[in-house]
Amino acid sequence: MFYTNITRIKDFFILGFSxxxxEYYGPVSALLFMLYVVIAVGNLFILIVVKCEISLHKPTYLIFCHLALTDLAFGTVTLPKIISKYWFNDSIISFYGCFVQMYFVHSLGAIHSFLLMVMALDRFIAVCAPLRYTVLFTNTTVSVLCGISWIMPMSWMVRVVLDASSLPFCDSNIIVQCYCEHIATISLSCENVRAVWALAFGLAMFSLLLPLGFVIFSYFVIIVVVTRISSSEGRIRTLSTCTPQLLITFLYYMPRCFMYMANDAGLPISLPVRIVVVMLYTHLPPAVNPMIYCLKTKDIKEKLKKKTFVSKFHISTKSG
Structure with a gap:
């Protein structure tokens, strides 16, 4: 156990899975490493495919690229340190390194949430105003909206992290989490953290509930519009265009909403289980999302099939 009685500590200790x-350190580190490889390869693949295929330079796929970039960045910010803990027994993270990690962890989470709102707007316009879609939702419009989605959280998170880093830490420096999460870190302070926590909580709720509210509203309207389509084939085709977005949105929001409701309801969730659940809902979606983009999106799937066919054709020609 690491403790200090000075007002400014130099390092934090990442507890990890309590x-x-x-004896399980080796398998856990290997599992986390494989998870990071899947996140990195999958999301880099999406970025490269969309970048190289001019036909995919459309608003929907630009949003997918922004989401893939946040997933890749989040995995890169959080996983290497916890992997090194179990692989090399390196649990120490510097004081300022911890707050840099905190900044990116919470910024990227909020950015992802706002990008999901942009993605919902994309489907809302595509379904409700299909004839005006190409005019209302251009690549330039998407770039501006996604840029705002990045700039807003990264701006206000500076204040949140500066407030947290200015707190005196004079007792324990053990962070009961797999990375420097805001609440787990400021709870180590020997000063009243209510004001610091309230600001961070308010911004977190804003970045979660505002996009979620718009997502629910937009898909409610989409469902109403779809039910008015006369042919069943048209309804299915229209809904199928929303499937990837719905799956990605569900994977992001549902676990978080469950944890908040569980806390409010006073459900007895033990600390080890809570840490595992947080790691699952923050890292499994970045690993799964690229597969959703590829398997549930018609244009990307067709491009992959065409590439596979061409590769097989060249191989068979050479062998013949």
Whole structure:
């Protein structure tokens, strides 16, 4: 156990999965490493495919690129440190390194949430105003909206992290989490953190509930519009264009809403289980999202099939 009685500590200790036996350190680090490889390869693949295929330079796929970039960045910010803890027994993170990690962790989470709102707007216009879609929702419009989605959280998170880093830490420096999460870190302060927590909580709720509210509203309107389509084939075709966005949105919001409701309802969730659940809902979606983009999106799927066919054709020609 690491403790200090000075007002400015130099390092934090990442506890990781509470109660995990040392005999499982190897398998856990290998599993986390494989998870990071899947996140990195999958999201880099999406970025490269969309970049190289001019026919995919459309608003929907530009949004996918922004989402893939946030997923890749989030995995890169959080996983290497916890992997090194279990692989190399390196649990120490510097004081300022911890707050830099905190900044990117919470900024990227909020950015992803706002990007989901932009994605919902994309489907809203495509379904409700299909004839005006190409005019209302251009690549330039998407770039501006996505840029705002990045700039807003990154701006206000500076204040949140500066407030947290200015707190005196004079007792324990053990962060009971797999990375420097805001609440887990400021709870180590020996000063009243209510004001610091209230600001961060308010901004977190704003970045979660505003996009979620718009997403619910937009898909409600979409469902109403779809039910008015006369042919069943048209209804299915229209809904199928929303499937990737719905799956991605569900994977992001539902676990978070469940955890908030569980806290409010006073459900007895033990600390080890809570840490595992947080790691699952923050890292599994970045690993799964690229597969959703590829398998559930017609244009990307057709491009992959065409590339696979061409590759097989060249191989068979050479062998013949």
């Amino acid at each position: 109660g995990l036996s040392p």
